[in-house]
Every structure is written in structure tokens, then in C-alpha cells.
Amino acid sequence: MILTVTLNTALDLTYGVPELVPHASHRVSEMSERPGGKGLNVARVLSALGHETVVTGFAGGSTGAVLRELLAGLPATDAPGPGAPGTSPASATPAPTTPAPITDALVTVAGNTRRTIAVVDRATGDTTQLNEPGPLVTADEWTALLGRYEELLAGADAVALCGSLPPGIHVGAYAELVRAARAAGVPVLLDTSGEPLRRGIAARPDLIKPNADELAQLTGSREPMRATRDARRRGAHGVIASLGPDGMLAVTPDGIWQAAPPARVLGNPTGAGDSAVAGLLSGLVEGLSWPDRLRRAVALSTATVLSPTAGDFDRAAYEELLPRVGVEEHTPAAR
């Protein structure tokens, strides 16, 4: 089982409007509601890849109740036919088409789970995002989460720690969760930003997956190779920098690779990073080589950009892209 932790889960609302005009009144023409927060997005993709996933983190109030109700309805059962279980084939084969279960192990809090609102301008396709800050989490609730997390680690093959911290959670929270995973011998991927990332890295996670902005904020450098190596020196065993349309740069104890999609694609990048995390973690659990893990991560995130629904990946595009992702190893001299 793969565990994902989302401390600041969200009820994600998408509003379609003909055109967003500041200071005007808009009638929302289409809307959708889904369980969100990075770790939940990662779990949805892992499930689609055939990996049993358990999600923990916090949920509370009426919005938390709706989130859990929607989560109970996942995975969607409209996948066509059965497929191979995700944990058996140790290669970058296409994903199985039977989604695996997602188990809700969220800790209930008194506060209200935040809403995020994506206002999609139908004229341009552009999205304006409004994110509530999240509930104030108490010390007792954090202690309850730590207990739940340690129990779940006992059965986990890997863990992803994802997203922002809700109010009330100390900035070293991810460092604490990284240390617990390492003590339990469970590979841990940390995907956050700012000070929680800086502190978390110092606890030596197995992997981090920053984008160019997060990496620049962490290291002060916008030069990918320099920044990625600097991030490794700060404590991360492996750093997978996501470079948007340019693909990914992986600096790991086993070598350095650069992976890129066969062509630039246009679409909505929402959730592309979460799909990459799912690709990396599932590849790790399946024992794939670094190049195959990167191929999967790049193909999944590109197929997410191409999907008409923000945050979902287009399965046909994924399978078509997978063998076409280019992976290049940097020779020791180039290092």
C-alpha cells in the first residue's frame, strides 16, 4: 500500500464562467466539486495505476464531510475492463485499467476543511484560483495525526507528504513526518514549498519533487543543475526537479538523468505535478529503474496537461506517450 499525507485537504470547486471580468457579477454556468489537496490527487492517480492507496491528513466541518463523501465514491468505476495489478510487472508497461481502492484514514478536526475555487474563463481557458487558508488545527489534533500516521507507516511501501500546512501546524511538521518514515524504513517523498520544504529537507527525505520556482526559492538559483545539486546537499537523497514543458531533471545517488516529453503540449497544468509524484512513487514501489520511473512520471504529467478535466490524466495519451519520453543520462564528466 502507498500512503499519502495531505495536511491541508481541500474541497476543490471548479466554476465555468463565459468570461471573468473583475468587479462584475457572474453567473456560474458549469460547476464541479471534488476532493482535493495534493495528496488526494496523487492517490487518485495511484489508484488509476492499480496501486492500493491510503490517504491521511485532516478533514473537518461540513466541507470536510462533503470531501469524505466524494472520496468514498472514488475510484470511479467507469474504467474499461480488467487490467494487470500494478505491483507485479517490474517495467514501464501501460497502467492497468482497473483502479485500486483508496482508503480514507483522515483525522477529523473541529475546523472546516478549506475550499479552493478554480474559475475557468471559457473565453480563454485561463484559470483564476482562490484558495481558502484552511482550518486552525489544534495541538491535540496534530498529536492524533502523528499517532494515525505511525500506525499506517507499518503497512506502507512508500509515503508521499504533500502540499501546504494548515494554520496551527508548526513549520517543522514535515521534518517530523520525514523522520518518522525513515525510522520506520519507509521511503518518503516530500512535495511542499517554502519553509516547510527547507525544514523537511534537513530531515533527509528519500525524494523531493520541486518545480523551478520552489527550487529557486529554496536555493536562490534558477539554473536547474546547480539548484538541484544544491537541494541534494541540503539533505534530500534524490531531487526530481520538474521543469514544466522541459520535463524533469533527476539528481539521485545512482546517477543524473534528464527526461523530456516528445513534444511540447498545450493544456491545463493543474495536477501535473501530483501525477508526476504518483509516477515516481509507483515506479519506486514496483522496483522500476530510474529511467523507467522518470518516463512514467513525465508521461503521466504530460497526459494530465492534455486531459480536458483538470487534475485527471488522459489514459490513451499516457499510453501513447510512455514509450516516446526521452531519457538521457548525464555522464560523470558532465556532472
Place this chain on the structure above:
Amino acid sequence: MILTVTLNTALDLTYGVPELVPHASHRVSEMSERPGGKGLNVARVLSALGHETVVTGFAGGSTGAVLRELLAGLPATDAPGPGAPGTSPASATPAPTTPAPITDALVTVAGNTRRTIAVVDRATGDTTQLNEPGPLVTADEWTALLGRYEELLAGADAVALCGSLPPGIHVGAYAELVRAARAAGVPVLLDTSGEPLRRGIAARPDLIKPNADELAQLTGSREPMRATRDARRRGAHGVIASLGPDGMLAVTPDGIWQAAPPARVLGNPTGAGDSAVAGLLSGLVEGLSWPDRLRRAVALSTATVLSPTAGDFDRAAYEELLPRVGVEEHTPAAR
């Protein structure tokens, strides 16, 4: 008791952002949540004026449950000290400071009550509004509402029919509700727009309170006196046109009056129309003269524009403004 009907109630969210930038991501710095829809706003002001109010209409789903929970917490009990009950003094005296109860007689529907989101740009104070369409109401739910409404009319001194229609409700719905009120001998004020207003007027409501845009849409004229008289000819016994900062023009069976605040004010006009409805209805129930009803309506809506919280009225401003609202009667020759 005064009855207000809100067929499309709403959970009103207000998000404060430093500056709204289309196609960017925003962290909401302040947020509030309150029960909304025009009839609920009217009820809140009636309660503040000391009038017992019953609210009906539709509410459903998780958002409806939150709305009803917040409604149960109204009226806020932080009003300073006791005051005279609103129904006894037949004059335009200051409002009592003890709010009267608001009773929830909403009909539960299967669909989700809509959310409305007001994004307030802290840089300029301007508001961008996003309104969900509302739940699809079934024929059985509409029949249940009609039954509840007729029961409530038996105990009502006046009724206000407020706001837009949710999906599934036929465009002649307000006309049906107006006829039922008239059959029960209860004075009825209709505050809506577009085709539901046009149909509703034909059922001969006692009062309508259109703004300049609604009046122009109804009559094709932007000349207030001509448009207001035209609206009366279409069936409304009394037409109170709200002219924004210019005050109100009342064309009634008893005469024509124009009422205006002592000076133009700057602020947020959200809810000013609902406060005017509360002023007109409470004045009617208290047996005030037309000039005193208009004074109250203009003072309340001006005090709503001045309030720092959208939709609330500033009580001190209201009491200060009340004696200073100018009311002029149009002489028969001028008619």
C-alpha cells in the same frame, strides 16, 4: 409576523484578497460565511427592526445544512440593551435594539443550496461576484413549498417574495405566490427581475421594488416617472423604484412621492435593496404613512451602503439619517 420567501437561498461567502488578478492564484486572507438570498437578508433587517419574521423557500444538501445552522444562530445577540417592540409605535421612530426572532420554515430539497462568492479586492474595495445557479427543484418539492406557504400566510401580516428562481421552478411561480397571498388577504411585496417579475406583476402584487435596470428591462424606459407609472399599469398596486444614490420614487394609489438621502454616500451597495424592502414592509405592518415608510426605507438602505459589513446596516447611521431623509410629494398637476 412578517413572512419572507426565498426560493433560491444561498450560502454567501465573502473572500478578501489583496488584489484580484485574473488568471493568477490567490490566497484568501479573510473569509466569512453567512445565510443569504434576498429574503433572508430582508429577514435579518426586519429582525433588527424588532419584527418577528418567518423565512421560507428551499434549502438542501450540505450547503443548505450550513445555511440553516447559521440561520439558527440569528439574530446576533450583541445588540446593545432592550428596545421597544417594533409593532407598537406607529411612527418613524428609531428601531428597537433588541432583535426579534427569525423562524426557519424552509422546505428541504434534495439538491444542494447554491453558494455565492463575493471576492473583495482589498486594494480598491471592489467586489467580483460569482453565483452558482442553485439546485434543480422538483415538482413535488414545489408542491411542498406551496403547502407550507399557504399555512404560513394564515399567520402573516405581510409577505415579501424575493430574488431569482432556482432551476426547475416555472417562470410563473411568483404569480402563483402573489395570487395565494391576495386570496389570503395578506399584503404582498414582489422583489425579483426579468420574466418572473413581468409574470408576477400581472397577478397584481401590492408592491414591487425594482431598481432602474429592472424597471428598464420591464418597461423599456429609463425615465423613472414614465417607467414607474408603466409598471403600475401592468398590475402592481404600488411601485417603489429604487434609484440608487438618488433615493426612491413611489407611485402608489395614495399619491406619488420622491424620497432622497441628505447626501450621496460612498460604500458597498450590496443588500441596500433588501434593507429597503424591510423598511417598506415593516412600515406597512406598523401602519406608517407613505412618507414615513419611504424615510425608513431610504435611511435603512443608505445605512447599509455605509456599513463596513456587506448587507448589514449601520444602526447609528440609520438613526442619524432617519429624520434627515427628504420626502417630496408630487402635486396632482405634476402627475
